[in-house]
Amino acid sequence: MGKLHAIALGCQMSAADGAELAEPLLRRGLRWTDSPQEADAIVIATCTVRQHAEDRALSLIGSLKPWREADERRVLIVSGCAAERLKGWLQERFPHVDLVVGAKSVEDYPKLVEQALGRRFDALAENLEAFGAARAPSPTGSPATAFLTIMRGCNYSCSYCIVPAVRGRELYRPVEAILEEARRRLDEGARELMLLGQTVNSYRGEHKGRPVRFAELLRLLDALPGLKRLRFMSPHPFFVDERLARAMAECRSVCPQLHLPAQSGSDRLLKLMRRNYTRGELLRKAQLLRRHLPGVVLSTDVIVGFPTETDEDFEMTLTMLEELAPASAYCFKYSPRQPTEAALWPDDCPPSLKEERLARLNEAVDRLTEASLLAQRGRRFEVLVEQGGFGRTPEGYKARWNGAAGLPGELVSVRVTGASRRTLLGERDER
Numbered sequence: 001m002g003k004l005h006a007i008a009l010g011c012q013m014s015a016a017d018g019a020e021l022a023e024p025l026l027r028r029g030l031r032w033t034d035s036p037q038e039a040d041a042i043v044i045a046t047c048t049v050r051q052h053a054e055d056r057a058l059s060l061i062g063s064l065k066p067w068r069e070a071d072e073r074r075v076l077i078v079s080g081c082a083a084e085r086l087k088g089w090l091q092e093r094f095p096h097v098d099l100v101v102g103a104k105s106v107e108d109y110p111k112l113v114e115q116a117l118g119r120r121f122d123a124l125a126e127n128l129e130a131f132g133a134a135r136a137p138s139p140t141g142s143p144a145t146a147f148l149t150i151m152r153g154c155n156y157s158c159s160y161c162i163v164p165a166v167r168g169r170e171l172y173r174p175v176e177a178i179l180e181e182a183r184r185r186l187d188e189g190a191r192e193l194m195l196l197g198q199t200v201n202s203y204r205g206e207h208k209g210r211p212v213r214f215a216e217l218l219r220l221l222d223a224l225p226g227l228k229r230l231r232f233m234s235p236h237p238f239f240v241d242e243r244l245a246r247a248m249a250e251c252r253s254v255c256p257q258l259h260l261p262a263q264s265g266s267d268r269l270l271k272l273m274r275r276n277y278t279r280g281e282l283l284r285k286a287q288l289l290r291r292h293l294p295g296v297v298l299s300t301d302v303i304v305g306f307p308t309e310t311d312e313d314f315e316m317t318l319t320m321l322e323e324l325a326p327a328s329a330y331c332f333k334y335s336p337r338q339p340t341e342a343a344l345w346p347d348d349c350p351p352s353l354k355e356e357r358l359a360r361l362n363e364a365v366d367r368l369t370e371a372s373l374l375a376q377r378g379r380r381f382e383v384l385v386e387q388g389g390f391g392r393t394p395e396g397y398k399a400r401w402n403g404a405a406g407l408p409g410e411l412v413s414v415r416v417t418g419a420s421r422r423t424l425l426g427e428r429d430e431r
């Protein structure tokens, strides 16, 4: 029987796409394999938000040429944001790719695969009894966590971001479809759901004739039996409000953790980035969350070297970071992406200065991470086991412990005794 492997490169949306795109093929009777070399079909979910992610995808596609050409029955599918951006060029440059499906066509993907490759899969999937019998592994690697895409696209137009161009405007999955998939995932053994969307908290839907915003969706999901933890990625600060903070505080399963992507601490740059909030508003959102959810753990994203960034702008980003006090932050050097608005402006921060600022930023983040981890010493956490002896607290801290390792999906109590660079260390608390 044919075997399938999926590879996701880049953001969590792309990781979720990878698993989602594998499923129609698994339902067609292919079997999952963890090894690309053993596979008869490979699906690559690409990301183009950063040049680096796109470069990795192109290099991987190129490197799979010998694998694809060694057996004419093999199938290589490239999907996602880079596929959307580069479509025709990709097919011309890499003729060994069988099918390119852009991010905007992801809803039609099963149909497109069927039309283009249905017969080939019939030959690969000899055992039709296996239909529907398999699922791709969770992108986290833990069977206890299921990713659930609730919306696609973005209605914003941040001047540096390629997402609206490659994913289009926001499309929301119906509430019923989300609830149904959530129930199915929980029946299959998931205990944690990670809701995904480009600006996940701008979600809008309808349930029993009533409008449903993101906060209400959290409440509906929270009522599902068997759900232990509910997380979401990536919220937009603009939609973090009292309603959301209350829902997060009141839902038993919603984790006290929020990613609040700041991008900059300078109002001048935030305006140029078209982020739709000021530094003061962002920090007030963080205070609002901390008021409703004492102990909430924040993380953030920061861009350095954005066009026209001055020393003063950069210092403001550093002070914003101190005030926001996230437990972690993803810091990136700005790189222009075509066809964004910012790509039309001179990329005027020299590479060496970008490096220097990034290094200073990462130092500041490392200090904040260390302080946040060490402040947990002596506390007990309920940890969801991902692999033996490793898991995550509700706040999203990674944890390792001595003592009984636990099984994936089990909730265990861990007493924190210290921390390594990014992980809490502790003892299994058997009481």
Ligand code: SF4
Residues within 6 Å of the ligand: 154, 155, 156, 157, 158, 161, 162, 163, 164, 198, 199, 236
């Ligand atoms: S909110 Fe801005 S950064 Fe986020 S996906 Fe939309 S355009 Fe990109």
